[in-house]
Amino acid sequence: MNIVLLDSHALIHRAYHALPDFATSAGEPTGAIYGLSATLLKIIGDFHPDYIIACYDRPEKTHRHDSYTDYKGTRVKLDDALITQLETSKEIFKALNIPLYEKAGFEADDMLGTIVEQLADNKDAHVIIASGDMDTLQLVHGTKVKVFTLKKGIKDTVVYDEHGVKERFGFGPELIPDYKGLRGDPSDNIPGIKGIGEKTATTLITTFGSIEEIYKALKKDKEAFKKVGITDRIIGLLEEGEEDAQFSKMLATIRRDAPITFELPEKTFKDGVKMENVEALFKRFEFRTLSMKFRETIEHKPGTKIAKVAKPAKKVGSLSYEEEHLVTLEKSEENNSGEEDDVPLPKEIGLLVSVVDSSVADPTARDLREVSGETDQDAAVKVLKERIKKEGLQQICDIEMGLIPVIDKMEKRGVKIDIKHLNELSKTYHKTLEGLEKKIYEYAGAEFNINSPKQLGEVLFDKLNLTAKGMKKTAGGARSTKESELLKLKDSHPIINLILEYRELAKLLSTYIDSIPKLVDEHDRLHTRFLQVGAATGRMSSLNPNLQNIPIKTELGRAIRDAFIPEMGMAFASFDYSQFELRIAAFLSGDENLINIFKEGHDVHSAVSSQVFGVPLSEVTSDMRRKAKVINFGILYGMGVNALRANLGSTKEEAQTFLDDYFKTYATLAEYLEQVKSFAKEYGYTTTFLGRRRYFPDIKSKLPFMRASAERMAINAPIQGTLADLTKVAMIKVDEYVKREKLEDKVHLLIQVHDELDYEIDEGVKDTVIPKIKEIMESVLTLQETRGVPIVVNAEAGESWGQTEEVM
Amino acid sequence: MVYTSHSLEETRELAQRFVSYLSQHPEYHFFGLSGDLGAGKTAFTQAVAAELGITEHITSPTFIIQKRYAIAKEGFPFKTLIHIDAYRLESMKELEAIGFGRELEDKEALILLEWPEKVEGMLTKDAIIMRHAFVSPEVRTIEFPDMMAI
Numbered sequence: 012m013n014i015v016l017l018d019s020h021a022l023i024h025r026a027y028h029a030l031p032d033f034a035t036s037a038g039e040p041t042g043a044i045y046g047l048s049a050t051l052l053k054i055i056g057d058f059h060p061d062y063i064i065a066c067y068d069r070p071e072k073t074h075r076h077d078s079y080t081d082y083k084g085t086r087v088k089l090d091d092a093l094i095t096q097l098e099t100s101k102e103i104f105k106a107l108n109i110p111l112y113e114k115a116g117f118e119a120d121d122m123l124g125t126i127v128e129q130l131a132d133n134k135d136a137h138v139i140i141a142s143g144d145m146d147t148l149q150l151v152h153g154t155k156v157k158v159f160t161l162k163k164g165i166k167d168t169v170v171y172d173e174h175g176v177k178e179r180f181g182f183g184p185e186l187i188p189d190y191k192g193l194r195g196d197p198s199d200n201i202p203g204i205k206g207i208g209e210k211t212a213t214t215l216i217t218t219f220g221s222i223e224e225i226y227k228a229l230k231k232d233k234e235a236f237k238k239v240g241i242t243d244r245i246i247g248l249l250e251e252g253e254e255d256a257q258f259s260k261m262l263a264t265i266r267r268d269a270p271i272t273f274e275l276p277e278k279t280f281k282d283g284v285k286m287e288n289v290e291a292l293f294k295r296f297e298f299r300t301l302s303m304k305f306r307e308t309i310e311h312k313p314g315t316k317i318a319k320v321a322k323p324a325k326k327v328g329s330l331s332y333e334e335e336h337l338v339t340l341e342k343s344e345e346n347n348s349g350e351e352d353d354v355p356l357p358k359e360i361g362l363l364v365s366v367v368d369s370s371v372a373d374p375t376a377r378d379l380r381e382v383s384g385e386t387d388q389d390a391a392v393k394v395l396k397e398r399i400k401k402e403g404l405q406q407i408c409d410i411e412m413g414l415i416p417v418i419d420k421m422e423k424r425g426v427k428i429d430i431k432h433l434n435e436l437s438k439t440y441h442k443t444l445e446g447l448e449k450k451i452y453e454y455a456g457a458e459f460n461i462n463s464p465k466q467l468g469e470v471l472f473d474k475l476n477l478t479a480k481g482m483k484k485t486a487g488g489a490r491s492t493k494e495s496e497l498l499k500l501k502d503s504h505p506i507i508n509l510i511l512e513y514r515e516l517a518k519l520l521s522t523y524i525d526s527i528p529k530l531v532d533e534h535d536r537l538h539t540r541f542l543q544v545g546a547a548t549g550r551m552s553s554l555n556p557n558l559q560n561i562p563i564k565t566e567l568g569r570a571i572r573d574a575f576i577p578e579m580g581m582a583f584a585s586f587d588y589s590q591f592e593l594r595i596a597a598f599l600s601g602d603e604n605l606i607n608i609f610k611e612g613h614d615v616h617s618a619v620s621s622q623v624f625g626v627p628l629s630e631v632t633s634d635m636r637r638k639a640k641v642i643n644f645g646i647l648y649g650m651g652v653n654a655l656r657a658n659l660g661s662t663k664e665e666a667q668t669f670l671d672d673y674f675k676t677y678a679t680l681a682e683y684l685e686q687v688k689s690f691a692k693e694y695g696y697t698t699t700f701l702g703r704r705r706y707f708p709d710i711k712s713k714l715p716f717m718r719a720s721a722e723r724m725a726i727n728a729p730i731q732g733t734l735a736d737l738t739k740v741a742m743i744k745v746d747e748y749v750k751r752e753k754l755e756d757k758v759h760l761l762i763q764v765h766d767e768l769d770y771e772i773d774e775g776v777k778d779t780v781i782p783k784i785k786e787i788m789e790s791v792l793t794l795q796e797t798r799g800v801p802i803v804v805n806a807e808a809g810e811s812w813g814q815t816e817e818v819m
Numbered sequence: 820m821v822y823t824s825h826s827l828e829e830t831r832e833l834a835q836r837f838v839s840y841l842s843q844h845p846e847y848h849f850f851g852l853s854g855d856l857g858a859g860k861t862a863f864t865q866a867v868a869a870e871l872g873i874t875e876h877i878t879s880p881t882f883i884i885q886k887r888y889a890i891a892k893e894g895f896p897f898k899t900l901i902h903i904d905a906y907r908l909e910s911m912k913e914l915e916a917i918g919f920g921r922e923l924e925d926k927e928a929l930i931l932l933e934w935p936e937k938v939e940g941m942l943t944k945d946a947i948i949m950r951h952a953f954v955s956p957e958v959r960t961i962e963f964p965d966m967m968a969i
Contacts (some may be wrong), residue, residue, distance in 0.1 A: 359876065405879075406879075406881060408878070409879050409880075409881070412876045412878050413876075413880070413883060413886065415876075416875065740882045740883060743883050743886075744884070747917075748917075750887060752918075790913075793909055795909065796907075
């Protein structure tokens with residue numbers, strides 16, 4: 012039986028500070044109440060409590076104040092709005108049939124401690140204490156008493172059991188008062204021993220135990236203390252501070268003997284709730300969405316039904332201002348806005364959806380229903396598994412399933428960030444941005460908001476009168492200032508380049524340089540989220556931030572990557588598949604000329620020049636090579652003669668001739684690409700080497716440009732998709748190797764982006780591991796499968812992502 | 820001895836008996852699973868894994884070649900399950916490259932290797948070959964050598 016005990020003050024306090032100043036139309040403050048209700052909702056949904064109990068502080072002085080008048084003396088006086096809401100919160104609990112416990116002279120913590128104590132004999136009782144701080148951790152016991160605490164704001168939560176406490180502190184819950192006895196607690200104004208900080212306190216406790224044991228040991232043998240690195244100075248402080256330590260420990264110890272009698276309520280929580288009372292209360296507070304969510308959560312039976320769309324789609328205007336605001340807040344924190352439809356699915360099920368339909372990147376319950384055609388989760392899963400078998404997708408499905416633990420580890424590990432470096436970059440580049448701004452204002456003859464498309468449009472088109480052929484308009488009829496449009500104006504005025512530079516810089520600053528420091532955890536590690544089927548091609552993608560958009564060739568891109576560093580004692584190793592798309596194109600198509608170029612190990616762009624222009628390799632000029640490079644990449648994306656002409660900067664005839672010669676030389680490749688296109692046109696999808704499908708509904712569109720666009724994407728899909736598949740296979744294989752060699756704490760996969768895998772590898776083993784990873788990545792397919800085309804990986808290592816140098 | 824299974828439940832039951840048998844005969848640690856595509860080799864491996872308390876999803880490691888799983892079953896003589904798919908291997912050298920030789924020496928590793936025909940040279944004398952066959956969409960047979968009385 013689950014019993015949730017609430018430290019009401021802590022929760023309300025947190026909510027008050029985390030949320031904006033909501034208020035009803037009558038002016039009654041509701042921000043903290045809203046946060047409390049949202050937290051309650053989460054608790055009910057996560058823990059399915061049989062009982063919920065709320066504990067409160069009382070305004071009277073407590074026994075701790077009696078011993079120590081300065082107790083909690085550093086606390087700021089509470090705002091009136093908070094005080095009001097503390098009182099109002101009791102109404103929420105009343106409506107939810109949650110009993111309150113409070114006692115003059117005792118704190119809420121003591122209530123919690125006493126209730127835990129009185130429940131100790133109840134074998135069935137599993138207690139979860141919802142609290143905002145670490146004081147209650149001392150009540151944790153095994154897995155029977157846990158603490159659920161909020162990390163940042165009200166969305167980030169962590170549950171501690173005894174093991175969790177030990178992991179976090181290095182010692183068990185029973186020693187937390189001793190820890191505070193030594194270190195003190197500034198927020199409660201518990202003194203501890205002045206001069207003894209976290210590290211020392213932890214060492215003392217993990218070595219000797221409780222305060223009593225520490226002092227016993229001190230009296231017996233001081234040498235033992237010196238041996239664990241305790242200095243003479245600290246020993247002196249300890250000796251002098253014995254009374255302070257004991258006193259502080261007493262203050263920090265939660266009482267378990269408050270004179271209250273705890274009784275479990277007659278009815279369980281869900282049975283005792285009167286929804287009408289709850290709804291009436293929420294109506295008064297103007298919480299419309301919460302009302303509905305509460306009803307659903309309380310009446311929902313835990314099971315596997317996917318939510319049916321019972322409510323009509325919500326129009327934004329129907330939310331109150333506060334709820335709209337919160338919904339945007341929630342959305343921007345990457346959380347679902349609450350409709351069960353939009354709840355992301357467990358990874359294994361979500362991937363079934365993405366394997367069957369690769370255009371669904373982060374499947375929700377709605378996607379599961381739509382793709383499977385079933386409303387019941389179990390039935391939906393069955394249908395998808397059948398389709399996977401029938402459509403030859405089992406291989407891909409196996410790979411995605413096998414990848415899940417690899418990605419989990421990656422996300423959990425995160426990557427270390429050099430925050431100082433990013434801060435310096437921020438300073439420098441904000442200055443540059445200002446400089447650009449100044450110059451732009453000079454040209455414009457006035458200051459204006461460069462980020463406002465409207466104002467920019469006025470400056471460019473009205474003030475400076477810039478025009479070019481074929482300028483597009485936006486949906487609202489204004490002239491567009493999109494990058495593609497500005498590029499058309501490039502040569503007409505120097506301000507255009509400045510604006511493009513400004514935008515690019517501003518984007519990088521906000522997306523990476525200024526935002527990454529806010530995203531890291533307490534160890535400065537950034538935990539990007541990786542979507543296994545992030546792109547319809549099968550490629551992975553990353554969120555928060557999207558690592559793919561860090562520029563590859565520019566100096567600023569390099570500078571940003573310099574901030575991604577390995578853990579101390581480790582090297583950053585980058586493994587990049589060299590020209591994988593072209594190699595894949597070679598063996599998928601079976602084009603002998605192309606295959607031979609790779610077999611013989613030539614530089615592919617030079618070799619292609621040589622073959623297409625009919626000159627010996629030694630006579631290929633850099634200009635020829637550049638042209639070949641353009642077409643080599645373009646061709647895989649279905650580039651036509653117009654795009655080629657634009658890229659080469661040549662005439663249309665030249666481009667056409669080049670294209671014709673290219674396809675004459677690589678006739679088999681041309682044929683293969685045509686086949687892919689025809690198959691896609693006829694069947695509506697393409698497949699990769701391992702069977703992954705991508706669908707192209709637009710290929711049958713009536714609009715020619717939609718059709719053309721779909722055709723181009725179809726040509727590229729098997730190549731990109733095969734690349735994605737093989738990269739994933741490599742990730743799993745390397746993971747197996749690491750597990751097999753028991754190198755799990757020495758080798759960590761950090762990032763997958765473009766065609767590369769990035770690891771941090773312990774310096775001591777990197778000389779064996781780096782060649783091995785390269786080898787594993789190169790052997791994802793046998794030479795027979797690649798028709799002799801070798802797979803080549805470049806391995807680089809260094810002190811940061813930006814500073815890696817070729818190792819082999 | 821040929822066992823017939825008419826359903827996944829029956830395969831699971833067979834896997835249960837197989838696992839009990841192994842508990843009493845830890846000297847048998849290397850099994851080759853022979854049979855065509857669809858004959859039930861991976862399904863049997865999945866059933867065995869379920870019996871061993873492995874929660875991770877078992878999939879056919881055709882491209883990965885090998886996957887290992889920690890066995891949680893208390894008192895069971897093996898600590899690791901190694902699932903190998905030799906289908907794509909062109910030579911024994913590749914098996915060696917992934918450390919197979921060492922794994923054979925690990926007495927606490929239970930090895931289930933699909934497509935043993937591909938690596939005949941690696942099969943030690945104590946390798947036991949099971950033959951899987953597809954009879955009809957619902958029915959499979961598994962043949963164990965007579966000395967194994969499951």
